[in-house]
Amino acid sequence: MGTTQLETVPEPKYWHLKTVLSEALDTEFTVGEILPNERDLAARFGVARATLRQALEQLELEGRLQRRRGVGTTVAPPRVGVAVGTEQHVWPGAAGDDWQPVDCALEVPPAAVAAALETGAEQNVHLVRRSRTTHGQPVAAELLYIAQSAVPDLSAIDAPAGAARARAVLRELQRLELEGQESAVELGSARADDARQLDRLPGAPVLVVTTRYIAEGRTAAVSVATYRADTCRLTFGDSGGVEIHQGPERRAS
Amino acid sequence: MGTTQLETVPEPKYWHLKTVLSEALDTEFTVGEILPNERDLAARFGVARATLRQALEQLELEGRLQRRRGVGTTVAPPRVGVAVGTEQHVWPGAAGDDWQPVDCALEVPPAAVAAALETGAEQNVHLVRRSRTTHGQPVAAELLYIAQSAVPDLSAIDAPAGAARARAVLRELQRLELEGQESAVELGSARADDARQLDRLPGAPVLVVTTRYIAEGRTAAVSVATYRADTCRLTFGDSGGVEIHQGPERRAS
Numbered sequence: 194m195g196t197t198q199l200e201t202v203p204e205p206k207y208w209h210l211k212t213v214l215s216e217a218l219d220t221e222f223t224v225g226e227i228l229p230n231e232r233d234l235a236a237r238f239g240v241a242r243a244t245l246r247q248a249l250e251q252l253e254l255e256g257r258l259q260r261r262r263g264v265g266t267t268v269a270p271p272r273v274g275v276a277v278g279t280e281q282h283v284w285p286g287a288a289g290d291d292w293q294p295v296d297c298a299l300e301v302p303p304a305a306v307a308a309a310l311e312t313g314a315e316q317n318v319h320l321v322r323r324s325r326t327t328h329g330q331p332v333a334a335e336l337l338y339i340a341q342s343a344v345p346d347l348s349a350i351d352a353p354a355g356a357a358r359a360r361a362v363l364r365e366l367q368r369l370e371l372e373g374q375e376s377a378v379e380l381g382s383a384r385a386d387d388a389r390q391l392d393r394l395p396g397a398p399v400l401v402v403t404t405r406y407i408a409e410g411r412t413a414a415v416s417v418a419t420y421r422a423d424t425c426r427l428t429f430g431d432s433g434g435v436e437i438h439q440g441p442e443r444r445a446s
Numbered sequence: 447m448g449t450t451q452l453e454t455v456p457e458p459k460y461w462h463l464k465t466v467l468s469e470a471l472d473t474e475f476t477v478g479e480i481l482p483n484e485r486d487l488a489a490r491f492g493v494a495r496a497t498l499r500q501a502l503e504q505l506e507l508e509g510r511l512q513r514r515r516g517v518g519t520t521v522a523p524p525r526v527g528v529a530v531g532t533e534q535h536v537w538p539g540a541a542g543d544d545w546q547p548v549d550c551a552l553e554v555p556p557a558a559v560a561a562a563l564e565t566g567a568e569q570n571v572h573l574v575r576r577s578r579t580t581h582g583q584p585v586a587a588e589l590l591y592i593a594q595s596a597v598p599d600l601s602a603i604d605a606p607a608g609a610a611r612a613r614a615v616l617r618e619l620q621r622l623e624l625e626g627q628e629s630a631v632e633l634g635s636a637r638a639d640d641a642r643q644l645d646r647l648p649g650a651p652v653l654v655v656t657t658r659y660i661a662e663g664r665t666a667a668v669s670v671a672t673y674r675a676d677t678c679r680l681t682f683g684d685s686g687g688v689e690i691h692q693g694p695e696r697r698a699s
Contacts, residue, residue, distance in 0.1 A: 282576065
């Protein structure tokens with residue numbers, strides 16, 4: 194604890210407080226317990242409210258605390274592992290996929306998606322919205338863009354809209370042979386509509402997973418999935434079951 | 447733009463400002479350009495300094511802006527794709543691995559790592575520290591814990607310490623047959639020592655990738671790698687080359 198003379202970057206005050214608070218969470222509190230209010234906490238640790246708030250924000254970033262309106266700040270349960278990559282490539286909507294279709298529409302995609310799908314300017318694509326829940330909690334919201342040329346035999350009549358339409362589009366897509374898929378994950382902040390779906394405030398930190406699905410030598414679909422960064426660990430690899438959970442504090446000895 | 451009456455969660459003021467600023471970044475600024483100071487920006491957009499600062503924080507979270515001490519706030523280049531998962535499983539330090547060993551020591555690992563490695567309480571393991579750079583910039587810092595039982599024939603004499611010792615440990619590890627590996631990625635905040643290595647302030651948002659390497663039916667090594675969340679997109683899948691970059695703003699049409 195405490196900074197040493199050798200450190201080139203001075204350790205901010207809230208950082209030290211965060212370490213102390215983190216230890217208190219481990220020893221004095223249980224999961225789900227509501228923390229004392231900010232005034233009492235600041236008094237207990239002898240710090241300014243602003244310093245306390247910064248430390249609480251850090252702990253929220255690390256998934257140790259949850260702040261909920263009307264409830265207060267509670268000790269968070271360990272993050273839930275959610276598989277985002279598997280050894281096998283599968284189309285969205287294939288068996289075992291735990292995403293739920295919400296609706297489907299024709300929309301002009303953002304420029305980056307249009308470039309990947311090689312659709313022309315202002316050309317519509319199928320936009321399937323899906324959501325993913327784990328243990329009854331919403332964990333992710335997805336925008337899945339599918340080139341119209343990838344599902345040419347789709348009839349507009351059978352399922353004109355909504356979740357049924359989304360399922361019809363995905364069924365058609367699965368008729369193509371999936372040649373490969375590539376994903377990337379990065380930090381983002383929740384857009385207003387994703388935030389509502391995820392029960393978060395706009396701007397909350399999220400993990401954005403972008404996946405490109407390749408068929409017939411080109412990109413047939415692009416998925417942009419937004420995961421709650423506070424409650425999720427994204428797993429990929431053999432089993433999706435990495436059991437080691439450790440925030441940065443807990444991996445320091 | 448602007449909120450509608452139908453929204454159940456009101457859109458915060460800084461969020462609207464963020465959208466406006468994001469558009470200004472696209473149209474009026476180039477990568478690397480220094481933004482006007484906060485006072486001027488707040489005046490231009492007719493908002494309080496606190497609101498401006500929140501919006502700038504959001505844009506930093508999304509990788510659109512970089513704040514550097516002594517320089518100011520600059521328009522960030524697109525995030526760099528860094529491969530973290532491949533189709534093939536490989537040991538750390540195998541050919542093609544772009545991590546650089548920094549040093550190696552015997553240390554008691556954190557409890558979660560000790561449990562995974564099935565080492566006894568207070569039992570030392572090899573701790574190899576490595577760093578990863580892309581285009582000359584530090585992008586990640588790794589703590590790689592290796593059970594002593596996984597590298598039993600290691601001689602202490604040849605390379606007693608430092609990077610040479612780290613390479614010797616990794617060479618020994620590669621003699622085992624790698625049976626599988628599992629990874630998970632989650633949001634974290636940079637510990638003081640990682641922050642220094644990554645040229646960030648302690649507490650900066652980072653993406654923490656935990657990987658378990660399995661040999662002879664048990665976990666032989668655990669890697670905890672901390673990536674800069676501001677500059678990195680982590681790629682996994684076929685080629686590690688997903689070319690679609692889009693912050694949440696840019697995927698909104």
